[in-house]
Amino acid sequence: MFIPPGTKRSADPSMLTEVSRLAATMPTAVDGGITAPVAAQCAAQGATYIVAGRSLLTAASPAPAPAPAPAPRTETHREDLP
Amino acid sequence: MTAAVHEPLRDWYRAYPPFTVGGSLYAVPPAHRAATAAALAERDCRVHVDIIVDAAGRGLGVSRHELDRARALAPGARIDLHLIVADALPAAATAEIVGATVATAARLGVEAVTMDLARIERCPTATTRSTGPASRSGWSTPPGRASRNFPPASTDPW
Numbered sequence: 512m513f514i515p516p517g518t519k520r521s522a523d524p525s526m527l528t529e530v531s532r533l534a535a536t537m538p539t540a541v542d543g544g545i546t547a548p549v550a551a552q553c554a555a556q557g558a559t560y561i562v563a564g565r566s567l568l569t570a571a572s573p574a575p576a577p578a579p580a581p582a583p584r585t586e587t588h589r590e591d592l593p
Numbered sequence: 594m595t596a597a598v599h600e601p602l603r604d605w606y607r608a609y610p611p612f613t614v615g616g617s618l619y620a621v622p623p624a625h626r627a628a629t630a631a632a633l634a635e636r637d638c639r640v641h642v643d644i645i646v647d648a649a650g651r652g653l654g655v656s657r658h659e660l661d662r663a664r665a666l667a668p669g670a671r672i673d674l675h676l677i678v679a680d681a682l683p684a685a686a687t688a689e690i691v692g693a694t695v696a697t698a699a700r701l702g703v704e705a706v707t708m709d710l711a712r713i714e715r716c717p718t719a720t721t722r723s724t725g726p727a728s729r730s731g732w733s734t735p736p737g738r739a740s741r742n743f744p745p746a747s748t749d750p751w
Contacts, residue, residue, distance in 0.1 A: 540707075542617070542641065542675070547603070547605035550605065550609075550614070551608070554609065554613070559613065560613065560615060560639070561609065561613060561614050561615065562614075562615045562616075562617055562639075562641045563606075563614060563615070563616060563617065564616065564617035564619065564620025564621075565620050566603065566605075567602055567603055567605070567606060567614065567616050567620075567638075568601065568602060568603075568616050568617075568620050568621050568629055569599070569600060569601055569602065569603060570601060570621040570622065570625040570629055571620035571621045
């Protein structure tokens with residue numbers, strides 16, 4: 512785990528050395544805050560299973576909400592009135 | 594006018610051999626989880642399922658119902674479960690949840706169940722009956738965590 516389970520932090524890059532150490536002796540999986548660049552680093556260190564959420568699944572990061580509509584003008588702002 | 598095609602996965606996974614990358618269903622809203630599992634399976638990605646249980650025994654992660662729907666929609670998916678249990682949950686309750694999770698895993702043909710090694714050691718009744726190899730998929734976790742196959746349990750409170 513690159514972050515505490517169930518949290519949504521960014522991956523802790525210091526864990527990469529752990530991946531390298533483990534992968535030297537056994538199949539190794541990585542999980543938690545894995546982005547595409549971190550995935551590439553993990554694979555380079557020997558990880559054989561890469562779990563990703565927000566960085567992989569588009570449904571996890573829906574398009575930004577549209578900008579809020581301008582507040583309705585009140586009578587005090589109706590300078591366009593005669 | 595044509596509708597935009599919605600691609601459920603960002604394409605960086607294509608840089609890796611099939612089944613090297615897994616998508617975590619917990620990252621997507623519950624209504625998208627089954628369809629996401631199917632999309633992952635169609636693209637030769639694994640399906641990772643976080644089961645999160647708080648100190649009161651409540652499920653906060655992917656629910657069993659969502660997992661059932663994911664399996665129904667993606668019968669060939671390579672699914673693995675990650676069981677995350679609150680430290681404060683009593684050992685007996687933890688053991689029961691481990692057993693239920695293992696039973697669900699066996700029922701649904703899940704490849705592996707992963708949980709913190711400390712939790713495994715706290716619930717020996719749920720783990721000492723293990724008879725299989727460490728993991729069918731063979732993947733492992735950093736120190737302090739472990740991946741094991743467990744036998745089915747008789748209770749299923751999850």
